[in-house]
Amino acid sequence: MLRPGSYKGKLIVVEGIDGSGKSTQIDLLYKWLQSQGKSVYFTEWNSSDLVKSTTRLGKQEKMFTPTTFSLLQATDFSDRWENYMLPMLRAGVIVLADRYAFTAFARDVARGVDPVWVRNLYSFATQPDLTLYFQVPLDIAVERITGARAKIKYYEAGMDLGLSDNKVTSFRLFQQRIINEYENMVPEFGLTLMDGTLPILDLQKRMRTIVKKALHGWVGLSNPLAPVRRPAAKHQATAVKEVEEGEKA
């Protein structure tokens, strides 16, 4: 377990392998929470300006080792943690994170670093209020990735591990290792399972139910810019409502 946080805000995290649908879902959740007038902050993995140029250099020149890759991403996380996530949480904001320390615990260990060592690196981070782990069979993830995206990237496919010369094969082997690490973390960190094979709308409905429950009775930071129900947000809300009603019927 990570240490408990002492702040007013709420930390909600999505985790899962590439192609599990988590980014689509957290984006919809973000828009919904905003439309509800909440103060929300969204952050994603490996996005700090501080290490961007180093990451680019390392990827282009294929200079990373499992340890340097792990440490650089921890640097990125630490920068986002102390400049954005923690201050926002202390202010009483809902922080939505697309990937969190668990991504490092899964990927870096799949790359061969020591599990205890990498857990120590992130020991300054707090246990999220909710961690939604998107489970999806490898075949579906591979299909989504190869179908929708132009190309599987070198490190995404774990090509640095020399598992296979074929990118798709390497991707499968690497992602399977990551899945195994995630599965071990379900009891270790109390991850909430989400069925990533469900239709987008159904999954979003479930996600909102879970989040609503987690936020029940909680009052965060007020949002002076809260929308007074904009038409764009309404469309989304109506669609979900229809599913809800459809399920009831």
Add this chain to the structure above:
Amino acid sequence: MKEIQYYGAGFPYRPLNEVPGKLIVLEGTDGVGRSTQVQMLRQWLEEEGYAVSDTGLRRGQLCGPGLDAAKQGHTLGPRTLSLFYATDFSDRLENQILPALKAGFIVLSDRYFYSIIARDVVRGADPLWARNVYGFALVPNLTLYLRADVPTLISRIVHGRGFNYWEAGMDIRCADNLYDSFCVYQSKLIEQFDRMASEYNFVTIDATHSVQSINDDLCRNIRALFAREKV
């Protein structure tokens, strides 16, 4: 050849049992004369017939440019900077130091992760956390700790490169001016190094003496290491 030792798990994906080379570290605070000594040692060792590789902090190919940019005024927290340095350290360890040791070189390292830890802890990092970060680090064959008191450091700095922002710890404002901040900051660093001396088996060298006498002292210790390990 002796079996390779790490402070923690090392690099589990890169099993390595023993290497013919030796890792010799020079540690000490700013202005203590480390780089001069590294230069002299290198020349001496090469004259003796040893192949030498030297390496310092913040010189790695991967992070060098990024670290320089990051220090140009970015609001960098101490933990973040610490992790960035650790990335660079690991890059140099895996891509420069280990290959050189495998090839049978004597590696002279101007500073090691001990300096980074000292700097981090003075800035409020958790000492245990900082030590565990470096669980991948190789245990050196010999660590020579050049120790000088603050007055000696001041005279070296004044007659050398002058005071600078980072060496004076101005980022944490130990005092309202460069000189006083330097004194406070360097004595805090010395305190950390002294603490690590027994923890990490440093050989403490009195660095208040002349350059030549310090060098003699260092050579004596290196010869003793070579005799011990039959290099």
